[in-house]
């Protein structure tokens with residue numbers, strides 16, 4: 001069964017889509033700090049103009065001790081409106097200096113909501129970068145800094161038709177961050193992906209989350225010696241933060257091997273970054289690529305597409321020969337017949353390596369068999385034929 005508890009402001013437990021029955025991973029309930037930070041009143045400098053006005057108002061009152069009740073009320077109302085005016089002025093000063101997105105000056109009393117699982121929040125789309133013919137990177141400015149856990153998803157809503165879809169933040173880190181980037185591929189019949197590709201910079205998009213998909217934070221990763229990854233197309237978004245987290249962890253050098261499959265070289269997103277990381281961490285990271293097809297002629301290739309003569313990766317759908325020297329080997333299955341000691345050893349063995357699969361449904365089905373609603377269906381497909389068991393494979397939802 002899927003657990004969908006909430007992550008909310010004030011350091012509550014992360015939401016998770018991770019199956020609670022999965023025995024091979026121990027979700028450590030990553031704490032998500034995702035909260036609004038209203039400006040502190042004490043940090044505001046009272047503008048000189050208002051100070052003068054306040055002084056003159058109070059001195060007027062002091063010089064008229066016998067003023068009537070009516071004039072006292074007028075004085076009080078004047079002072080109050082000047083006070084509110086001063087506050088609004090200060091708020092605007094603060095907004096323009098901090099770059100905060102909220103347009104509500106009374107957020108001082110009711111803080112600006114940041115991204116939360118509890119409700120839809122309009123988040124400003126600040127930048128769109130085209131990365132291939134059908135795919136763009138969308139950057140959003142959060143109303144206030146928020147920790148987006150590694151391997152989490154954010155829901156995006158097309159509010160015209162009330163449809164929502166999950167997307168994986170590409171550069172999530174284990175610290176407060178002010179922006180979120182989503183890599184979204186446009187499908188010609190797709191509702192939310194078309195809505196996003198029609199969106200304009202400056203527009204606000206309704207979002208909800210983050211929801212933890214797999215515990216891939218620095219502490220969680222330490223339990224593994226080796227992680228194998230098979231990504232299909234935009235499925236690479238789930239793996240980029242895990243790779244960064246593993247490579248920058250000084251406490252444990254987890255080995256990572258990745259097979260990245262895409263339709264064409266152009267759709268091998270972040271390839272330059274991955275190649276750079278392989279050169280920088282040659283003992284820790286291995287990456288291999290496969291594409292459905294390479295462009296027929298060099299002339300057919302765009303500037304960003306590798307010409308056929310330059311293509312050195314595999315061609316074709318994921319198969320055993322692409323995986324067998326790359327991934328951590330399949331572990332011995334634990335059977336009822338195992339004596340307690342062997343079972344313990346086999347369980348320990350299984351814990352040390354895992355294979356993650358993320359991509360479009362067809363690709364995941366081909367590689368590991370259908371995940372089913374629970375994500376717990378037996379491993380079939382290419383990995384099943386190679387002897388991988390359910391305990392050693394995690395199929396990301398798609």
Ligand SMILES: Cc1cc2nc3c(=O)[nH]c(=O)nc-3n(C[C@H](O)[C@H](O)[C@H](O)COP(=O)(O)OP(=O)(O)OC[C@H]3O[C@@H](n4cnc5c(N)ncnc54)[C@H](O)[C@@H]3O)c2cc1C
Pocket residue numbers: 153165166167168169182183184185187188189190191192193194213234235237359360361397398
């Ligand atoms: C946890 C999670 C994380 C995800 N992260 C990302 C991400 O980072 N980037 C990203 O682009 N997508 C991601 N997805 C997929 C995304 O949620 C949507 O399913 C996708 O954008 C299509 O939505 P749509 O509304 O445009 O299409 P829909 O209206 O749902 O589908 C309409 C038609 O579009 C086509 N279509 C839809 N999806 C696919 C597909 N995957 N492959 C081939 N054809 C398809 C089919 O023809 C389908 O019939 C993620 C999904 C999950 C569950």
